[in-house]
Amino acid sequence: MSQTLLETDGLTVRFGGHVAVDAVSCAFRAGELTAIVGPNGAGKTTYFNLISGQIAASAGRVRLMGEDVTRLSVAERCRRGLGRAFQLTNLFPDLSVLENVRLVIQARHRKGFNLLSMASGHAEITTAAMAVLERVRLSDRRDHKVSELSHGNQRKLEVAMLIALDPMVYMFDEPTAGMSVDEAPVVLDLIAELKHDSDRTILLVEHKMDVIRTLADRIIVLHNGALAADGAPAEVMASDVVQEAYMGKALEDV
Structure with missing residues (x-):
């Protein structure tokens, strides 16, 4: 079992x-x-x-x-x-789609915003975030503010953030x-x-x-x-x- x-x-x-x-x-x-x-x-x-x-x-x-x-x-x-996607979207509306997913991956790996790690570590995080956005068909909206997305795309982004949490x-x-x-x-x-x-x-x-x-x-x-x-x-x-x-x-x- x-x-x-x-x-x-x-x-x-x-x-x-x-x-x-x-x-x-x-x-x-x-x-x-x-x-x-x-x-x-x-x-x-x-x-x-x-x-x-x-x-x-x-x-x-x-x-x-x-x-x-x-x-x-x-x-x-x-x-x-334990990861949860909410019935009502729980996103950062003034950040871009990519930044929302990046923040989740960054938090998961406990990487802060310091200049020494930005070039290498943050490039890896961006690549991982883009891979998640590809899965939810949102890569073409990577630079859009979340507040500009339709309700359906906000729901897809919420799922993307849950997948990024792994x-x-x-x-x-x-x-x-x-x-x-x-x-x-x-x-x-x-x-x-x-x-x-x-x-x-x-x-x-x-x-x-x-x-x-x-x-x-x-x-x-x-x-x-x-x-x-x-x-x-x-x-x-x-x-x-x-x-x-x-x-x-x-x-x-x-």
Whole structure:
């Protein structure tokens, strides 16, 4: 069996009297893409926020490659191999497309801006950044300010920055949201390409069932913050839990 790269054990968060994520235990293995689905308000993005550290857990644990990272900052989790692309773009709007990707690669290698390293080290960083931009079909916009890009191209740049980070765990929160039918396939093809790396794992929050059918090796379903189903795509998508959730009917206690 593949190595478990990420694990949540009884992960819970409460906001006042409301339990937004309710004791969710899941293990995510290398070489596997897991789609996280559920109706609006099911707790999908909150679960992502707990894993990546944007929200502090009320109870439970997050383990990354066997280490407890529950109390670590977002930045420290990132340094240890957890990378997330946000549902809303999280970019530097006044910098160029190339500079955005360069900054990620520079941070990953912990190279600062000093004149002695600029000629050699920074040239290597620029070359690496351009290679990433080629992958996301943005090399022709390398000198454009991010604020000048269309929404779809900003989403592609966000994926480029995540690829540049080179994490062990990729987290995508609705990566094609707001993208046109022409733009979305580029991002989906990139995620499919990332699946070929059997040393990494991918988590995907997505509403579009055709995307899930195409990409997912496994589906987990959240409902009212709790884990309602977990298994192979065909099995889970045929289940009453998913059928009822996506038909908009009220789910009974699961």
